[in-house]
Amino acid sequence: MRSPLNAKIPSDSRFSRLLDRDTVAAWVFLAPALILLGIFVLYPIAYLFFLSFTTDSFTRAGMRWIGLRNYWRLLLSPDFWQVLGNTVYFTIATVIPSLVLPLGLAVLLNQSIALRGLLRAAYFIPSITSLVAVGLGFRWLFQTDGIVNDGLAALNIPAVPWLQDTFWAMPVLILLSIWKQIGFNMVVFLAGLQTIPISRYEAAELDGANAWQQFRYVTLPGLRPTIVFVTVTTAIFTLRSFEQVYVITGGGPMNSTNLLVYFIYDQAFAQFDFGYAAAAATILLIVALLLVYWQLRSLHEAERPNEE
Known part of the structure; x- marks a missing residue:
């Protein structure tokens, strides 16, 4: 032994x-x-x-621990709730068109059409263009005596104070964000379309499915992971939007275009209330982490049927 x-x-x-x-x-x-x-x-x-649990300056001598007081200030601040509402409105109004339009373009460009490569490059150019330069261009287009109002005058339509009106200023920012994001999302959708086996479309066609039915029952289920990815990345892009607000509207008029990131910047570097700004930034970070968690969980659930 x-x-x-x-x-x-x-x-x-x-x-x-x-x-x-x-x-x-x-x-x-x-x-x-x-x-x-x-x-x-x-x-x-x-x-x-x-x-986010402190107040006063960045210096250690001037910094004081105040606990949850900054978060309580946010909850009681009407300006913060207005900014939060602006951000939700801006995000929803940007994400939905930034999904639908690129998906439609990707489906069209995935077919054998003339100048397909040129069109792909043309749609992708906005994604690699400086957002500050584009913001200056949009500000020039939509100013009171800009080209957009000149076009409206040619149609006998009264000029619209796009950037001075509390209703029209936000749609200008939304239009810019959609234009900026559409090319990147289209390329991602094109990559997702190429992963769907052609045999699925052939089987659906043999079963008598028309183009819409093939899109609904073959394309959309096959693009589910891609749609989740594009939704999350676009939502994060809109949540961190700063340049277009800074260049075009400065948060105005009457705080109608003030988004969360610009609010954080203003509180930190204009009001020098760093603890208050850090609390708002922490809330933004939590929202972004929740979006990423939802993306990972959705992708895991989408892959589970394939594993079974």
Whole structure:
């Protein structure tokens, strides 16, 4: 009978796996990226969260711990609720057209049509254009004596004060955001369409399905992961919108176009209320994390039937 003293230590113990040559090499190669991630991502997020419970200046001598007072101020602030309503309106009005229009364009460009490559490039150009430059262009187009009002005057339609009216200023920002996002989403949808097997369309055609039925029962289910991805990325793009507000309207008129990111910027760098701005930024971060969680969960559920 073998003595317990002679029993060998299992070679696959946790400690031995940690000291495995491949594991050590992997950690060595990952260390620079992890260090940069910690310095430039994790530490700023942790400091932002800490700052949201403080008040006064950035200096350690002037910083005071006030607990949840900044969050309570947000809940009681009419300006914050107006900004939140503006952001929700802006996000919904941007996301829906930014899904429908690129999807329709992708379906058309996925067919064998003339100048397909040129059209793809033309639709993608807005995605690589500077948002500040585009914002200046839209401000020039929609100013009181701009080209848009000149066109309306040619049709005997009264001029519209696009950027000075509390109703029309937001649609200008929404139009710019849709124009900016449409090319990227179209390319993503094109990539998703190419992953759908042609045999599914052939089977649907043999069953007598018309073009709309093929789109509804073949294309849309096949694009479910892509639609979730595009929805989340577009929502995050709209939630972090800042340049168009800063360049075109400055949050006006009468706070009607003030979005959450611009509100955070104004509170931090114009009012120097860093703790209050950090609390609003923390809420924005939580919303973005919830969107990412919903995306990952939806993608996992979409892949589950394929695994079964």
